[in-house]
Amino acid sequence: MIRTIEAIIGEINKVKNIIVVGHIMPDGDDISSVLSLTMGLEKLNKNVRAVIDDNIPGYLEEFPFVKDKIKSYDCINKFPAELIISVDASSPDRIGRVYEHFKYARSIVIDHHATNTYFGNINWVDTYGATAQMILRLNKMLEIEYDKDISTVNLLGIATDTGFFRYSNTDAAVFEDVAWLVGKGGDIGLISNMILENKPLENLKLYKDFLDVMKLEKDNTIVYSHITLDMLSKYNILPKDAPSFVGELRAIKGVEVAITFLEAEKNVYHVSMRSKNWFDVSKVAVHFGGGGHPRAAGFSKETHDLEKLEKEVIETIKILMESYK
Amino acid sequence: MIRTIEAIIGEINKVKNIIVVGHIMPDGDDISSVLSLTMGLEKLNKNVRAVIDDNIPGYLEEFPFVKDKIKSYDCINKFPAELIISVDASSPDRIGRVYEHFKYARSIVIDHHATNTYFGNINWVDTYGATAQMILRLNKMLEIEYDKDISTVNLLGIATDTGFFRYSNTDAAVFEDVAWLVGKGGDIGLISNMILENKPLENLKLYKDFLDVMKLEKDNTIVYSHITLDMLSKYNILPKDAPSFVGELRAIKGVEVAITFLEAEKNVYHVSMRSKNWFDVSKVAVHFGGGGHPRAAGFSKETHDLEKLEKEVIETIKILMESYK
Numbered sequence: 001m002i003r004t005i006e007a008i009i010g011e012i013n014k015v016k017n018i019i020v021v022g023h024i025m026p027d028g029d030d031i032s033s034v035l036s037l038t039m040g041l042e043k044l045n046k047n048v049r050a051v052i053d054d055n056i057p058g059y060l061e062e063f064p065f066v067k068d069k070i071k072s073y074d075c076i077n078k079f080p081a082e083l084i085i086s087v088d089a090s091s092p093d094r095i096g097r098v099y100e101h102f103k104y105a106r107s108i109v110i111d112h113h114a115t116n117t118y119f120g121n122i123n124w125v126d127t128y129g130a131t132a133q134m135i136l137r138l139n140k141m142l143e144i145e146y147d148k149d150i151s152t153v154n155l156l157g158i159a160t161d162t163g164f165f166r167y168s169n170t171d172a173a174v175f176e177d178v179a180w181l182v183g184k185g186g187d188i189g190l191i192s193n194m195i196l197e198n199k200p201l202e203n204l205k206l207y208k209d210f211l212d213v214m215k216l217e218k219d220n221t222i223v224y225s226h227i228t229l230d231m232l233s234k235y236n237i238l239p240k241d242a243p244s245f246v247g248e249l250r251a252i253k254g255v256e257v258a259i260t261f262l263e264a265e266k267n268v269y270h271v272s273m274r275s276k277n278w279f280d281v282s283k284v285a286v287h288f289g290g291g292g293h294p295r296a297a298g299f300s301k302e303t304h305d306l307e308k309l310e311k312e313v314i315e316t317i318k319i320l321m322e323s324y325k
Numbered sequence: 326m327i328r329t330i331e332a333i334i335g336e337i338n339k340v341k342n343i344i345v346v347g348h349i350m351p352d353g354d355d356i357s358s359v360l361s362l363t364m365g366l367e368k369l370n371k372n373v374r375a376v377i378d379d380n381i382p383g384y385l386e387e388f389p390f391v392k393d394k395i396k397s398y399d400c401i402n403k404f405p406a407e408l409i410i411s412v413d414a415s416s417p418d419r420i421g422r423v424y425e426h427f428k429y430a431r432s433i434v435i436d437h438h439a440t441n442t443y444f445g446n447i448n449w450v451d452t453y454g455a456t457a458q459m460i461l462r463l464n465k466m467l468e469i470e471y472d473k474d475i476s477t478v479n480l481l482g483i484a485t486d487t488g489f490f491r492y493s494n495t496d497a498a499v500f501e502d503v504a505w506l507v508g509k510g511g512d513i514g515l516i517s518n519m520i521l522e523n524k525p526l527e528n529l530k531l532y533k534d535f536l537d538v539m540k541l542e543k544d545n546t547i548v549y550s551h552i553t554l555d556m557l558s559k560y561n562i563l564p565k566d567a568p569s570f571v572g573e574l575r576a577i578k579g580v581e582v583a584i585t586f587l588e589a590e591k592n593v594y595h596v597s598m599r600s601k602n603w604f605d606v607s608k609v610a611v612h613f614g615g616g617g618h619p620r621a622a623g624f625s626k627e628t629h630d631l632e633k634l635e636k637e638v639i640e641t642i643k644i645l646m647e648s649y650k
Contacts, residue, residue, distance in 0.1 A: 165490050165503075166517040172508035178490075179500030192491040197576045197601060201545065204577060208536050211529060220526065251522045252529060276522060 004124045005141055008108050011122065012142070015082035017047045019105070021098045022070070023089035024054040028160025028195065031060050031070070032132040033087035033110070036154040038069055040139040043150075049076050053096030058241070059198055064190075065153055073097050081105045084120075088131040088157075091117045110134050129169035132157025133177050148185030155186040160195060163247075168295070202235040203243050209234070210245050217314055218321070223249045224314065226261035226269075226306060239264045250274040257281060257317055261310060264300070269309060272298045278324070284316055329449045330466055333433050336447065337467070340407035342372045344430070346423045347395070348414035349379040353485025353520065356385050356395070357457040358412035358435070361479040363394055365464040368475075374401050378421030382566070384523055389515075390478055398422050406430045409445075413456040413482075416442045435459050454494035457482025458502050473510030480511040485520060488572075493620065527560035528568050534559070535570050542639055543646070548574045549639065551586035551594075551631060564589045575599040582606060582642055586635060589625070594634060597623045603649070609641055 012018070018041055022034040030052070038050040053073045060066060073096065083106045084098070090113040092099040102119075109120030112134060116125040128134055136154055144150070158178055162170040165178075182188055206227065214225040225245070232242055242262055249258035256279050262270045271288070273281035275295050282297040290299020303309045337343070343366055347359040355377070363375040378398045385391060398421065408431045409423070415438035417424040427444075434445030437459060441450040453459055461479055469475070483503055487495045490503075507513055531552065539550040550570070557567055567587055574583035581604050587595045596613070598606040600620050607622040615624020628634045 165513065166521065168514050170507075170513055172504050175500050175504030175507055179497050179504055182495075182500055183497035188490065188495055189493050193601060196491065198578045199576050200578050201541075204536060204539075208533050211533050214529075216526070251524050253523045253525050276518060 004122065005138055007122050008110075008124060008138065009141060011083055011106055011108060012041070012044070012046070015046075015106075017080050017082050018049075019076055019079065019081045019084040019098070019101065020048055020050045021084060021086050021089070021095050022050075022052040023086075023094040024052070024096050026052050026054065026056055026060065028060060029130045029132055029157035030088040031056065031063065031066060032130075032153060032155070032157025032160070033135050034070060035065050036132060036135045036139065036150055036157075037085060037087060037110075039065070039150045039153060040135070040142060040144040043144050044142065049079050049081070051076055051098055053098055059195065063153075063156065063194055064149065076101065083108065085110065086120060087111065087135065088113075090115050092119045110138070129167075129171065129174045130157045130161035132161070133173065136177055136181070146181070146184040148187065151181045151184040151186035152190060155181045155188060156191055156195075159188065159191050164192070164196065199243075200237075200241075202237055206231060206235050206237060206243070207245060207248070214249070215310075218318060220252075220254050221256045221321075222259075222314060222317055223252055223255045223257075224259040224261070224310060225249065226263070226310070228263045228306070229266060232263075244270075244272045246272040246274050250276055259313060259317075261306060263306075267304055268300060268302050269306065270298065270300050271309075271313065272296075279317075279321065283320055284313065287316055288313070329447065330463060332447050333435075333449060333463065334466060336408055336431055336433060337366070337369070337371070340371075340431075342405050342407050343374075344401055344404065344406045344409040344423070344426065345373055345375045346409060346411050346414070346420050347375075347377040348411075348419040349377070349421050351377050351379060351381055351385065353385060354455045354457055354482035355413040356381065356388065356391060357455075357478060357480070357482025357485070358460050359395060360390050361457060361460045361464065361475055361482075362410060362412060362435075364390070364475045364478060365460070365467060365469040368469050369467065374404050374406070376401055376423055378423055384520065388478075388481065388519055389474065401426065408433065410435065411445060412436065412460065413438075415440050417444045435463070454492075454496065454499045455482045455486035457486070458498065461502055461506070471506070471509040473512065476506045476509040476511035477515060480506045480513060481516055481520075484513065484516050489517070489521065525562075527562055531556060531560050531562060531568070532570060532573070539574070540635075543643060545577075545579050546581045546646075547584075547639060547642060548577055548580045548582075549584040549586070549635060550574065551588070551635070553588045553631070554591060557588075569595075569597045571597040571599050575601055582646075584638060584642075586631060588631075592629055593625060593627050594631065595623065595625050596634075596638065597621075604642075604646060608645055609638065612641055613638070 020038045022030040034050050038048050041048045050070045085108045087110050089095045107120040109123040112128045112131045216223050244260045246260040258274045260272045264270045275281045280294040282292045285292050285297035285299045288299040345363045347355040363373050366373045375395045410433045412435050414420045432445040434448040437453045437456045541548050569585045571585040583599045585597045589595045600606045605619040607617045610617050610622035610624045613624040
């Protein structure tokens with residue numbers, strides 16, 4: 001991949017005006033990748049516009065430099081971009097209206113999703129735990145000096161996309177990168193505080209109600225629960241801000257499969273599934289028209305009858321569980 | 326500290342029969358330190374007895390090698406120990422009856438607690454995030470070859486004593502050690518699963534009741550709740566297995582101080598306090614005859630009137646909060 005990075009550096013060296021674009025429904029890795037690339041390019045005296053064509057969720061909006069540096073779509077109006085760098089987005093529809101500008105500039109895609117469609121002129125797609133790790137490598141090759149600020153911002157994506165070093169994508173390279181960034185002043189405590197210790201009180205109340213309707217099946221190896229629009233409105237939580245709590249269900253001793261049914265619109269349920277050790281939830285997701293990974297998958301379904309949907313999903317899981325025997 | 330480690334290696338080289346002892350009320354770092362030192366010494370063909378003079382909590386008992394290698398006090402009966410190595414214990418009372426054997430053998434103390442009383446013939450006390458990091462350094466100097474097993478066992482203590490890389494003791498050295506151990510096959514996923522994803526269902530039910538009696542003060546910057554013996558007995562949870570949930574309270578947005586009152590014996594409350602950014606809870610603990618760190622402290626109190634105790638603690642915190650202005 002060194003030659004691809006060198007090609008990217010060649011493109012960057014040729015130009016002055018660069019757009020860095022993240023994806024819609026941005027997460028920690030996307031915000032982190034946009035910010036650390038933008039801050040790196042600024043240290044090279046480039047004119048950079050960092051843009052995300054969507055709202056930034058509240059818990060990320062307060063993160064250092066986010067409000068300062070990441071702007072909405074309008075900021076690239078009349079900006080004479082010579083180069084657009086898309087980070088953490090797997091396909092053009094993920095970057096919203098910014099894709100229109102690909103017609104008028106060279107484009108680079110940097111992403112860690114295996115499903116990437118290679119929509120740039122140069123595409124660097126690799127299997128890192130976080131896109132932020134790829135930006136770290138690029139910045140190092142660009143000889144960007146790392147201070148406390150850029151280190152903290154770069155750490156954010158590595159921490160969040162590995163579930164704070166708990167997911168199976170947490171390999172030795174992740175810890176090496178984190179060690180290096182923490183050594184440069186990266187503030188892992190600040191990130192933990194802002195991401196993990198910043199839960200709205202209403203979420204706790206919702207969690208209580210969620211536990212009240214929790215059900216267990218098959219000797220407590222399957223656990224599921226739901227969040228309806230009624231439950232959300234009781235605490236004035238918008239569906240887009242609803243936590244899924246599926247990780248909390250999976251954390252129960254003896255549970256192999258955890259499922260959360262979230263009513264995202266009237267009679268439309270987002271179904272999130274997680275497994276712990278051996279069950280492949282992506283097969284269940286595919287059966288219901290969704291997708292995902294063996295340990296984390298999901299689908300959406302329109303129905304007037306949540307109870308029936310729950311029953312169908314649990315039955316499907318039970319049948320698949322039998323097939324492992 | 327190299328010379329101290331060299332002196333320790335000198336003692337180890339001189340002998341064949343070694344006791345490795347952990348502390349009472351063992352935690353992940355203690356178990357990890359005992360196991361990784363024991364497995365290292367065994368690779369040097371020493372006769373080792375690993376002993377902890379207390380019960381091992383259920384969530385740690387199931388960890389690989391714990392049942393195989395760590396025995397109760399009786400195992401050192403008539404064992405002709407020439408050397409005793411105490412790990413992760415700050416004072417003799419922390420190792421139970423094993424301390425009696427210090428009369429008959431050379432002794433080494435390896436510990437990361439600043440409050441260590443230096444009760445061995447050789448004492449290596451340093452400010453690492455985990456004692457397991459010190460064992461890693463010792464094992465490396467002993468040229469122990471690290472495989473998947475010993476790496477996983479050594480990782481356990483580093484993961485648990487840093488709150489899975491979230492506490493303020495998580496420095497670059499922690500991540501470097503973890504990167505090295507994961508590189509050697511250390512299974513961070515297994516540790517996460519066994520420690521974090523192994524919560525008894527009853528704890529979730531208790532948590533619901535705990536949230537039901539939760540109270541907030543001073544514009545929601547102080548949050549507190551309690552667990553009584555009655556609440557525990559409802560779910561057949563023994564006080565020694567009771568979770569404190571104080572971390573969950575601190576995780577609420579806007580909260581600076583979180584307090585949990587746990588009735589450990591009839592009318593005796595263990596009070597755990599945590600703060601997020603600036604308030605020094607150790608001052609409150611000292612006021613009530615306890616101790617701890619600025620962000621994590623506690624004390625115990627006998628009382629028939631929990632409500633009065635809660636009120637006193639909250640008032641004390643409020644007064645101290647005013648003094649910051």
